[in-house]
Amino acid sequence: MPSNGHNGHAAEAVVLTQAQVQEDLQEKHERSRGQTFRVAVGLFSVLLVLGIIGFILRVVDGVSDTAKWGYYAAAFAFVLSTAGAAPMVAIAPRIAKAHWPRPISRSAELFSIVGLFNLLVFIPLLWVLPPLEQGRRTLWFFGSVGEPVPNYSPHIWATLAMLALVVVGVLLVWMSALPDIAALRDRLPQGTRKQKMYAWLARGWKGTSAQWFMQKHRLGILGAFYFAMLIFLHFLISVDFLMTLVPGWIDALYPATHVANALQGGVASVMLTMVIMRQWGGYKNEIGLDQFWGLGKLLFALSLLWIWFFFSSFIIFWFGKKPNEVSVIELFIKGPYLPIFYAEFVLTFFFPLVFMIWNPIRKSIWGPTILSIAVLAGTFFGRIRMYVASYSVADQSALHAIETVPATVMPGIADVFIVLGVIGGSILTYLLASRIIPIMSIWEKKEMLMYEVHRPLHRIHVRILGKPD
């Protein structure tokens, strides 16, 4: 039974006109370069510089010892898992024709720009990952099938997939922002450099029905393609850049787990971005309970997915008890990274579970906020656990199982710098991108005005949502 809007949408909704929304959001976009923004940019630039220093410190030691690069790989994977998956928050509900993500869809898509930065982070890993001839088990059946595959197959395919994902992502956010870019083009004084840039970016957008028709289809197709590429890339990274380094780790579910963890991290990233936009970006009226409620539910569901995937893998290994399975459990769970595993378990699953079953917490702003921070931290620990452990395995070419489980690799100062730098650089990229492209989709907000109507129904007001075909 739909309620009469106790959450307050129905009764006191202020209905704006399309022109008001346009004016308001454009003004907010321009205002976003305030003091806070500059401080943030400064801070994250410093982190990026630290990261570069850390990277130089690492490179001095060379790339031949994978154990030294575990934290670097983990930082890369963390950004891939959060920023890379965040656009799905815009893509999936668009396919389902849901209205609630409209105010946050752009902030989700904008994360795909971070992919450009992560692409740079990825490059050194190509040197770190040993070639196939070294003799490890591989996805490419190197040496097992008649015609030998290229020695650098993992490197080649992952790079191509990474490139494809980034290109599709950038196209996605660009195409999605076309109408807003065109609006900025029309608003800025003619002939300025900025206006020229927007004029170029707008690709002659005029808003004809044909262009709008194309827009809808383009977004659908690019979105579907982005998702497919995301899954494919996670498959390649999680196997070629992770699983093959650990002899005897044969986990058919793990690529799916890697994506699921990434979706969890992506949703949490968008949620945190929402909080920041609301609190410091001046978007208090636009982002409300609807969005937190929608994403909060999703995040909760993904937490449950986490435990299901984890347990599905774990029980097979635990029950099977083959030597390779015992050593995999030892390496990732019971052994050197037990505290990190506990942290991940609590932050990504246990805490969300006991926290989110309470209605008042779930239907609030602060509840999902705390949850998103916990999940992000948990995802981070998860990536550290898997990547650092895998990269520290010495006998990568052992046939059946790890002979000795390596000891815990503690982060050195270079690792700390690298992790801070990669995260800082990603956020910096995002902030800079948000200066060019409005962080809130103006046209989607305006479109919403047409489909949402508040009507009286006897003694109450109800909110009626239209679903266009």
Next chain:
Amino acid sequence: MMQTKRSIIGVFKPNRENTVADAMDALKAGGYTEDTEYEVLTGTPYPEGVFGENEPKHALFRYPLIGAACGFIVGLVLTSGTQLAYPLVTGGKPILSIPPMAIIMYEGTMLGAILFTVLGIIIESRLPRLFMGAYDERITEGWIGVTVTTSEDRIAKAEDILNKAGADDLKRGWEKS
């Protein structure tokens, strides 16, 4: 204390929701209390508050928690108890193997939660109801009923109010409480 109460129902044709809401208001103004004395009966789940009625309060959310706790405990006792009572090592697994116990305890927890929720739904809906009181079959056909169940001396006034409010039909009945 068994006490017979009178009850009366005024039924309104479909699409007369506003009239029903007015009738509810009139009853309230007449000094009757909602839920305990008068209620609206519909054959369709209307959005809450359409007739100006109160939002029903319930404590359903407690039930699954209690049920889950019970189920969890039963699962724990059952799995650990049977393993300890018959400590036969199978497949090199320890006695008190936590992963398999977790599976059965999980099922127990969920079963407990669901059983208690169903119980809770029935109890909180005030079902089963042994005495229907005044009722009209047309309600499940879209008509809307306003029923008043009260003491003998207050029933006539209620009937009067419902009549004045424009009820299309009136029926009388009785109820024990």
Next chain:
Amino acid sequence: MQEHVQLNSKEVNDILLKDVLGMPKWWLPAVLFFLVVFLAGGAAFGYMLNKGVGVTGLNRPVMWGFFMVNFVFWIGISHAGIMISAILRLTQAEWRRPLTRAAEVLTVFSLTSALMAAPLVHVGRPWRAALWVFPYDFERGVWPNVRSAFVWDPSAVMTYLTASTLFVIIALLPDLAIIRDRTTGTAHKVYSLLCLGWRGTPRQWKLQAVAGILLSALVLPVFVSVHSIVSWDFAVQVGVEGWHSTIFAPYFIIGAIHSGVSAVATVMVLMVWLYKWQKILTPDHLDAIGRLLIIVATIWFFAFFLEWVFALYTLEDPELALRELQVFKHPWMALFIVFLITAYFFPVPMWMFKKVRRNMFWMFVTTISVNIGMWLERFLIIVLGLARRQAFTFDWGTYHPSMIEILMVIATFAWVMFGMLVFAKVFPLIPLFDIKEGMVGGPHKIKIGRKEIPASIHE
């Protein structure tokens, strides 16, 4: 939804209760037919009890045959109900309304079918199964081994059966009241008792709504656990290499959803054909379910892909031998090709076309095809896994189902049809109150310029 049909309460009652209060001509012969087929299966079971499991085609090394395949298949179908009803309820999808109950009822009957297939028939001596599952042997102090997947399985299936049955019953209450008000005599008395004195107060409606959400949220995790645990019946052990894979739980679940949602679509079409409910079940509903199926099928295919990739990734001889058997050896090769085509490569491209998704006949054909494919999938996993055609195998056997097994498998299909038809005679197969709720205050439309867009009330 482009075609929003607006009906009043009485019209909804008339359409949906027509065959509960009356009886269509074909109903009795159909029910009798399915009953006879079911009883034939029962007779086969009796024969097997008398003669022993030797009358089946089960022999070393393939000791799990048609019964287990059928068990997994029906568990899979049973995932339809909760998938459709719980997930769509939680996401407040409008198009769920006419589908929920049929899907839930399908769950209940297919679960009972699954129980018949495995614990009852397959174990040969069903009375002993109780001893392995229930902790009741107080005299000897021999308790079930909770470390065995065969104890996890019944605990999950029983929980699921209980939960989904209660789910159906709770959501039936308001509709039972409608029937109560339309019957007289004994029937009236029975329905009065069954509906527990439902009157339709705001409190009762509120609880009904909360129950829908809360029970969905509670049943959903059970639903996930059930097929996961069924998959662990196979996957946890190391003896059969082809089964020992971590992807099994998600693979089985998504496969179950694939076949289950397809079965719901089949049932939908049958409901329109048999009961003429085209005003309630429109092509829009089929369209929505078709789109859902494309996504589900593709995720399933991804899981299938992972299962295969990692089977080859092991580079273990038994694993490779199994894959070779599945793909290259007669007659399994033919089955494998049929499986791939029917489960994915025929239906999914078809669903890409809007015309197919909105066409009753084609949706019927494609969804039936999916279930043929999914039945074969289980067969190829279970039977060929056990055949162990590899080096140093002691038993070089194969498997031919006997007539007894075939009869019993057919009987489970007859049982589900019989159950659904009987249910539909006694209770409405489409929740009337849910349909009515979707029409409150309607038809809701939003007018933009010259176009009217269908809309619905949202929380």
